[in-house]
Amino acid sequence: MAKKTITPTDEFVKGLWRDNPVFVQVLGMCPALAVSNTALNALAMGLATTFVLLMSGLSVSLLRNFIPREARIVCYICIIATFVTSVDYLIMALSLELHRALGAFIALIVVNCLILGRAEAFASKNTPARSLLDGLGMGIGFTLALLFIGVVREILGSGSLFGYPVLPDTFQTWTVMVLPSGGFFAMALWLLIVNRIKKKAADAARKPAEVTA
């Protein structure tokens, strides 16, 4: 079977749409649902996760011949935890307010299965450059997905966007959207939209093939 060559651009782009970590792989649900109650929190969480993805992908890829198979999980977790701790300090140095808002979820990036998943499935088998591109794509895809959820929840739940009021005062805010259950509603809405678009695209791609057959 002829192997299709994967260009570096593909490594980057796949995380944005085709293999989007939240809407397609449905990974990292804990932060995606918990910290997406406002657009700003979602953005900050996404960027922090992207940083950890990039750094851990690079490190795991550089060390991939040094780490024996039997001890790989402990090594990956150790590397990931190091960068999460670094992000924690960096956010505290940047803004205490932001650190307050993200709370315990920064520390919980360690157990975000997306990061360990990319280390195991991709970085441990690919060059550092490709791992960086993969991490960047997945990170941006994750950030965008969180932002999409956060925007819906903030507009409906608080009537604002990034803290600025966007809906008239007469709008009765849906408190449920800022509560944890609102995360599931917004997530389901976006899953519905994404899957519908994907299905349409797949149908359109199959049609010409059926005609020629």
Next chain:
Amino acid sequence: MTGHAAETVTSAWSMYRAIVGIGAFCALVIVVVFQSTAERIRDNQARFLAAAISEVLPETRETVAVTRSENGRLEATSDSLPLPVFLAYGSGGDLAGAVVTAQGMGYQDNIRVIYAYSFAENAIVGFKILESKETPGLGDRVEIEPHFIANFVALDVSLDSSGTALKNPIVTVKQGEKNGAWQIDGITGATITSEAIGNLLNDSAGSWVPVLERDARTIAPPESK
């Protein structure tokens, strides 16, 4: 690189080398990041606290951190305590009030607050929540609800005749049922959080106000610059 899939046994040495090596590398990274951010984090925390103090007691120009000594006397301190207490001095170097941080259990987690005590009015005259993880949209309304914030314009904490306890303990009442200056008008839908704030203020003011009233004027004000 060998292409075959035969089981190869990894030597113990290479496992030790990988785990210990990565552990040492990670420790190094953490120490470097911690060292390079520590100063900014300390600055941020100091600025955050200073901003909170001038928010609850705007006339503050200078502060002296105080603590209770073992025999219960008030004394100046230079230690950074988990729940610091300050005497606040106005522009003329006169005692403007005291700013106290307090903590108590809310609905989700500890709530940490800061409040200003006025010696002239014998009342809590400013209040701000420093840290809370209360339910968004419900419990966290204690930070924004105007009628709740209005409780802390002058919340009576005057002492009884013995000077060792509050004349009236601070209590949170149901929304709209406040009829005493020592009562906190609660929030419907944030009952547990508003009661938690009443309780933590009662505990904190009950233990601090008698000491502050007795000893605060004996503490030397800061050297005016």
